[in-house]
Amino acid sequence: MWTNRATTMVAIVTTAFTLACVGVFLLLYVNLLAAAGWLQDDVKIMVYLEDRLSSDSVADIEQQLRSDQAVASLLFISKEQALGEFKAQFPSESHLLEGLGQNPLPASFVVALSPSFHSLDAINRWAERVRQVAGVSKVDYNQDWIDALAKVIHSIELVAIGIGVILSAAAVTIIANTIRLTLFARRDEIAILRLIGATTSFIHIPYLLEGAVLGALGSALSLVMLKFMYELFRQQMRATGRFVGLDNLIAFLSPSVCLALIALGMGLGFAGSLVSIRRFGEAKA
Amino acid sequence: MALLEQAPKMIQLIHVSKRYDQRSALSDVSFEIGKGEFVLLMGPSGAGKSTLLRMLIGAEQPDEGQIFVHQKNVTTLRRSEIPYLRRKVGTVFQDFRLLPKKSVFDNVSLPLLVQGISSADIRRKVTEALRAVGVDHKRDQLPAGLSTGEQQRVCIARAIVNGPVVLLADEPTGNLDPALTSEIIELFKLINARGTTVVVATHDPLVMEQVNRRVLTLSQGTLLPERRVMG
Numbered sequence: 001m002w003t004n005r006a007t008t009m010v011a012i013v014t015t016a017f018t019l020a021c022v023g024v025f026l027l028l029y030v031n032l033l034a035a036a037g038w039l040q041d042d043v044k045i046m047v048y049l050e051d052r053l054s055s056d057s058v059a060d061i062e063q064q065l066r067s068d069q070a071v072a073s074l075l076f077i078s079k080e081q082a083l084g085e086f087k088a089q090f091p092s093e094s095h096l097l098e099g100l101g102q103n104p105l106p107a108s109f110v111v112a113l114s115p116s117f118h119s120l121d122a123i124n125r126w127a128e129r130v131r132q133v134a135g136v137s138k139v140d141y142n143q144d145w146i147d148a149l150a151k152v153i154h155s156i157e158l159v160a161i162g163i164g165v166i167l168s169a170a171a172v173t174i175i176a177n178t179i180r181l182t183l184f185a186r187r188d189e190i191a192i193l194r195l196i197g198a199t200t201s202f203i204h205i206p207y208l209l210e211g212a213v214l215g216a217l218g219s220a221l222s223l224v225m226l227k228f229m230y231e232l233f234r235q236q237m238r239a240t241g242r243f244v245g246l247d248n249l250i251a252f253l254s255p256s257v258c259l260a261l262i263a264l265g266m267g268l269g270f271a272g273s274l275v276s277i278r279r280f281g282e283a284k285a
Numbered sequence: 286m287a288l289l290e291q292a293p294k295m296i297q298l299i300h301v302s303k304r305y306d307q308r309s310a311l312s313d314v315s316f317e318i319g320k321g322e323f324v325l326l327m328g329p330s331g332a333g334k335s336t337l338l339r340m341l342i343g344a345e346q347p348d349e350g351q352i353f354v355h356q357k358n359v360t361t362l363r364r365s366e367i368p369y370l371r372r373k374v375g376t377v378f379q380d381f382r383l384l385p386k387k388s389v390f391d392n393v394s395l396p397l398l399v400q401g402i403s404s405a406d407i408r409r410k411v412t413e414a415l416r417a418v419g420v421d422h423k424r425d426q427l428p429a430g431l432s433t434g435e436q437q438r439v440c441i442a443r444a445i446v447n448g449p450v451v452l453l454a455d456e457p458t459g460n461l462d463p464a465l466t467s468e469i470i471e472l473f474k475l476i477n478a479r480g481t482t483v484v485v486a487t488h489d490p491l492v493m494e495q496v497n498r499r500v501l502t503l504s505q506g507t508l509l510p511e512r513r514v515m516g
Contacts, residue, residue, distance in 0.1 A: 192382050195342065196443070197372035198399035200365065 008214065011178035015218025016225060018171045019265055023226040023253070025160040030257070031250055032156060036149050038249075043123060043146070047109040047130055048138040057135045058107065064133060065109060070126050072114040079107045106137060120146055168268055171218065175211050175272030183207065183280045200281075208273045215269020219262045227252060294353065295320045295451055295482040296341060301350030303336055303506075310336045311347070312506045318484065318499075320450075323477040325496055326486040328503035334486035337503070338453050341484075342374050343367040355450050372400060375444030375481075379456035381436045383428040383443075389415070390424040393442045400447075414446040415439075418472060434465040438472070445476055452476055454485045458492055470495045 047065070049058060058076075065071050077085070082105035117126060123146070127139040183190065193203055230252050237246065253261070296318040303311040311333045318324050326334050339345040340352055343359050352359040355373055362370060375396075383392050393414055397407045415421040418438040420431075428436055437457060444452055454473065458466040470485075470492060477483040485492065493500065502509040 188382070189384055192384065193395070193399060194368075195344070195371060195376055195382070196396040196399060197368045197370075197447075199368045202399050 007178055007181050011174055011214055012218045012221060014174050015171045015215065015265065015269075016221035018167045018174065019219050019222035019261070020225045020229075022160075022164045022167050023222055023261065024229075025156070025163055026257070026261075027226065027230065027253060029153070029156050029160050030253060032149070032153050034249075034251060036146075036153055037118070039146060039149060043113070043118070043141055045111040045113065045123070045127060045130075046138075046140040047111055047136055048106045048140065049108060050135050050137045051106060053107070053135050061133060061135050062109065065111065065130075070113050070117040070122070071111055073112045075110040077108050077110060079103050079105055082106070082108065120150055168264075171215070171265070171268045172272040172275065175214050175218075175269045176275040178214060179207055179211050179273045179276040180280065182210065183276060204277050207277055208270055211269040211271075211273025211276075212266045213269065215265040215267065215272065216262050217265075218269070219265020222265070223253075223258055223261060293320045294318070295322070295355060296484070297353040298337075299351045299353075301337075301340070301347045301352060303333075303340070303345065303347050309506045311503075314350070314503075314506075314508045316501055316508060316511075318482060320482055321477070321480050323474065323483045323496065323498040324485070325493060325498060325500045326484060326503065327488065327493060327500055328486075329488050331505075332488075332503040333506040334488075334503055335455055338376075338455050338484070338486055341451075341453060342371050342376060368399075372396065372447055373450050375447060375449035375452045377437070377440050377444045377452065377454035377457045379459040381428070381440045383436060383439060385428055388425050388427060389420065389431070389439050392428065392439060393446050396443060396447045410446055410448075411442075414442040417445065417475075418442045433460050434468065437461060437465075437469055441469070441472060441476075445481070449481060451482045451484065454483070454487075456487055456489075457485060458487065458489050463491055466491050467495060 049061065062074065062076060065074055083103050086105060113123065113126060117123065123141065127141065130136055131139050190203055234250060294317050298314050298316050301311055301314045326337065328334050336345060340347055341354055341359065343362055346360060354370060357370055359370065390411055393411045394407045397410060412421065415424055418441050420435050420438045420442065423431060423435060428439065431439065458469055461469060466489065473483050473485060500512050
């Protein structure tokens with residue numbers, strides 16, 4: 001590695017920039033996934049009841065909901081409470097309801113689902129089931145929002161995979177070229193080693209390790225760059241004062257993901273070396 | 286052809302031919318070299334001497350024929366087996382092929398290093414080899430600080446450090462003056478006297494004059510009738 005110090009440094013830095021681009025998308029993806037999780041955790045499902053339902057029927061429905069293992073908490077809002085809340089929230093529009101003569105707002109249950117039912121599919125299935133319950137007129141939740149977020153996450157996932165594959169190939173090429181330069185600079189030494197009885201693995205292993213170390217160093221450097229950018233971003237958010245509290249919600253990659261990225265860099269470096277060694281071997285064969 | 290039937294065969298070529306594009310490098314070459322022999326492979330440049338030596342260490346494959354070295358069929362060896370053959374065959378090159386940034390000691394220790402031999406054994410064997418060729422006092426110098434003759438001695442030390450059964454030398458005196466040529470030839474005779482089979486490829490008549498041994502002559506890839514030079 002120290003034979004071509006300048007080339008090695010350039011390779012590490014270039015690999016770091018390349019992997020940092022992958023890291024940015026990963027960071028975006030991880031945070032959006034977390035945000036989706038919070039939104040889903042926070043989903044309140046409104047179970048609206050039909051008008052003129054007897055109190056026994058309401059109690060039946062409540063009993064049914066309470067015994068449902070998907071339900072974490074339940075809050076009953078009577079027609080009167082709903083009207084009160086409406087008036088409190090929209091005082092200027094409350095005259096509109098007064099003109100109707102009677103309270104048009106339905107009674108409802110506000111349901112929070114337990115954590116194991118927070119996936120979009122589980123919410124959909126649960127809502128569909130409750131819609132069938134006698135006395136329930138409508139089940140509502142911010143589905144559009146969740147759907148939209150799921151779509152955005154899926155798109156980012158695809159873009160991240162696409163960009164990740166392209167940039168990983170770029171990292172492999174960068175490292176392959178660096179190793180090729182090293183192999184070229186040491187071609188006489190390699191030829192001599194071959195002639196005096198060195199096995200292929202004896203000759204190749206140092207270069208494979210060199211590629212792996214280059215990849216790991218590039219990956220580690222990319223994480224340092226990413227962490228720096230992340231802190232800078234949070235600082236900027238705090239400085240603007242608009243997103244108070246949000247800066248604490250944005251998370252950096254977890255230690256296990258960081259380790260996985262370093263391992264990925266190592267793997268890419270190893271692959272780059274392998275590519276060069278194969279080509280070099282073919283040229284010498 | 287019954288050559289040296291009394292001695293065990295160390296090298297055997299059976300109807301070996303090799304072509305590069307349209308040019309014939311070796312044409313139907315057959316001979317045997319017995320264990321402990323000293324053989325000169327003579328012929329002008331381009332006669333096929335280097336090709337033949339390269340074939341003996343598996344660096345080239347013949348188009349036709351078979352080659353046996355130390356009872357191994359080189360033509361059917363797997364690539365992974367070739368390094369083990371080369372550990373039994375020491376090679377001396379005209380251009381020395383020494384690593385310029387490594388000391389004399391490190392250069393000579395290379396064949397042992399690739400076999401994973403312990404550093405204590407390496408120290409002992411390298412010292413023996415350097416003493417045998419008379420350059421032990423230069424062990425810490427870089428090749429560039431040595432004379433041409435000394436560089437060739439280091440190259441020979443590297444070739445014998447492993448205790449090879451065969452020593453191949455390709456134009457070992459090509460860069461040397463007559464006095465140095467004599468010294469190197471004497472060194473080869475000494476190595477041969479210890480039981481190592483020695484094959485020296487050369488076009489230098491001076492070498493032939495100094496060696497009272499078997500001579501195989503190649504001319505345009507063909508083996509000429511054999512002769513023995515009396516020194």
